[in-house]
Amino acid sequence: MNTRAILAIARKDLKVAVQNNGVVLPIIILPLILFVVVPWIMVYASFLAEATGTSTNMGQLLERMPAGLLHELSGYTPDQQLIAFTLIYMLAPMFLIMPLMVSSVLAADSFAGEKERKTLEALLYTPTTDRELFTAKLLGSWTAAVVVALLSFIVYAINANVAGWQSIGHLFFPNWMWIALVLWVTPAVAGLGLVVMVFASARAQGFQDAYQTGGLVVLPVILLMVGQISGVMYFSLGVVMIVGLVIWLIDAVLLWFASKSFRRGELMTKF
Amino acid sequence: MSSPVIQISSLTRRFGETKAVDQLTLDVQAGEIFGFLGHNGAGKTTTVRLLNGVLESTSGEAKVLGLDPQTQGPALRARTGVLTETPSLDERLTARDNLSIYADLYNVPLADVSARVDFLLAEFELADRADEKVGGYSKGMKQRLALARALLHKPEVLFLDEPTSGLDPVAARHVNSLVENLARREGCTVFLCTHNLVEAQKLCDRVAVMEHGHLVALGTPSDLTRQYVKRLDVDLEVDPAQMELVLPILQGLPQLVIGSPKREKDVLTLTLSGRKAIPELLNILVQKGLRVYRLAPQEANLEEVYFALHGETQ
Numbered sequence: 001m002n003t004r005a006i007l008a009i010a011r012k013d014l015k016v017a018v019q020n021n022g023v024v025l026p027i028i029i030l031p032l033i034l035f036v037v038v039p040w041i042m043v044y045a046s047f048l049a050e051a052t053g054t055s056t057n058m059g060q061l062l063e064r065m066p067a068g069l070l071h072e073l074s075g076y077t078p079d080q081q082l083i084a085f086t087l088i089y090m091l092a093p094m095f096l097i098m099p100l101m102v103s104s105v106l107a108a109d110s111f112a113g114e115k116e117r118k119t120l121e122a123l124l125y126t127p128t129t130d131r132e133l134f135t136a137k138l139l140g141s142w143t144a145a146v147v148v149a150l151l152s153f154i155v156y157a158i159n160a161n162v163a164g165w166q167s168i169g170h171l172f173f174p175n176w177m178w179i180a181l182v183l184w185v186t187p188a189v190a191g192l193g194l195v196v197m198v199f200a201s202a203r204a205q206g207f208q209d210a211y212q213t214g215g216l217v218v219l220p221v222i223l224l225m226v227g228q229i230s231g232v233m234y235f236s237l238g239v240v241m242i243v244g245l246v247i248w249l250i251d252a253v254l255l256w257f258a259s260k261s262f263r264r265g266e267l268m269t270k271f
Numbered sequence: 272m273s274s275p276v277i278q279i280s281s282l283t284r285r286f287g288e289t290k291a292v293d294q295l296t297l298d299v300q301a302g303e304i305f306g307f308l309g310h311n312g313a314g315k316t317t318t319v320r321l322l323n324g325v326l327e328s329t330s331g332e333a334k335v336l337g338l339d340p341q342t343q344g345p346a347l348r349a350r351t352g353v354l355t356e357t358p359s360l361d362e363r364l365t366a367r368d369n370l371s372i373y374a375d376l377y378n379v380p381l382a383d384v385s386a387r388v389d390f391l392l393a394e395f396e397l398a399d400r401a402d403e404k405v406g407g408y409s410k411g412m413k414q415r416l417a418l419a420r421a422l423l424h425k426p427e428v429l430f431l432d433e434p435t436s437g438l439d440p441v442a443a444r445h446v447n448s449l450v451e452n453l454a455r456r457e458g459c460t461v462f463l464c465t466h467n468l469v470e471a472q473k474l475c476d477r478v479a480v481m482e483h484g485h486l487v488a489l490g491t492p493s494d495l496t497r498q499y500v501k502r503l504d505v506d507l508e509v510d511p512a513q514m515e516l517v518l519p520i521l522q523g524l525p526q527l528v529i530g531s532p533k534r535e536k537d538v539l540t541l542t543l544s545g546r547k548a549i550p551e552l553l554n555i556l557v558q559k560g561l562r563v564y565r566l567a568p569q570e571a572n573l574e575e576v577y578f579a580l581h582g583e584t585q
Contacts, residue, residue, distance in 0.1 A: 008375035012361065012368075019363035122359035122420070124325045126376040127349035264325045264344070 005128045010140030013110045023109050035156035042086040043163040064231040083167050087160045092235040093224040098152050099186045103145035103193035104214050110137050111201030112210030124264050134262045145190035153182045177237045188247035195254040276301045276460050282331035284317055291317040293484040304454045304461040306471035309481030315464040319430045352426030356433045358417035362406035366397050366416050377424035391419040411442030428460045468573040487580050492573050499579040500571035507539045508565040527552050
């Protein structure tokens, strides 16, 4: 593998992507809302519920949660439980939207965007092999998605502890589940967004078209969120490890199919 | 001319029922500027793709620099440069970035990248705006930058797909002189796809004419004009006092002179049935007592060849 060429293509894709507001704005705005604004709203809502005496309703929500979760929260007082539940568990599935969104938006720009800008042909005439080209195209978007997710996680960890400090009074975030979520599930989810977008881009006319088609990939994450809020399941360490494993397996299968169809001749006609 | 650097034998590429390239056979010699002519859809771009291993052939064989494009594509593309029909530049990046990234892709030695990029930017008169985004460039500047990119790794064979398409005459002349210098000074073999016949006539040592994927003619521009252009325009100048005598004589020679002569001041332009008609006509005019000052054939050009061929295949 020609690593110099792979890094050059990845660098090119990222350089081009950051010039596109359609790519950059969601990457900045989404983590700002999810990991800076939302935690404070959650904590403020908890305090407000307590002050207005409606916290019993929230307590009822907790009562519907699986026993395992209640056990994990048993070390906290009832008021702390609400804050720990929202900051640790409720936002966990939402966190997965980050790598998914970043990888898919970058991949859409890298594959469909390249088609739209008519820049792919020159790339195909370079001495890179099909496999190098495919690896390079995935690498840039995947690395960026994982890095942005890690940075978001660090920002969120600081913010969650600061927001929850008044009620909990000690560092409570992250727990082992979050560590697994960030190091095991996040790279897998970034990969999922990427390969789905490779397929979407093959049929799309341009960046927006691909992004809209590939956007359906957030549906499983939304299902996980609903599952947790409704008390069907919760993000325990075990669940996170299993979810990660399933996504890695899906990635492997999709990646295999995508690499099979990633041939210069095919790209010349499809892209 | 030395050994062929491009050898094509019965090369065919189908897209469904359509044959984009059909049984193409030809050789291109080292150092040649080889014109590949044909209108849109004639199979020129498909041939370039096949010869660089970015498209698989349906049947037939090709060798470029002794390498098989189908099985040795990466090694081959390291030694060829391609200027695509659209410049295919990243317009959100600067010219310098565009070249630097492709220098990495073409494995230009790391220590040489900066100097090579600077040299090409200067050579193609882009140095002043090297750090501006390409999106703001004129079409001619983009085309020059794309050509510079194709030359980063000093290719042995350069494929140019409509290099002057859409350029103004000044920019087109600039690009053509760059191409000519490359071939004549640096010995680079140039495979020039174009439908600009004037350009091909000026630049090319040999040309191939394609029609619906078929090769319909191959040779030097002068060979082709001799072979395919049967009629010949000549300028005739006689003593001005005898001008009124000439026209009736010419009208009486339908086997030699086709149509009516056009007169401009003291010069008549006639269309003859062929080159062999020149001495016959001259002989008759002299025998009739005319003082002939000049009987000069106009050189036929590729445009006439092209339309003659087009007429034949239609």
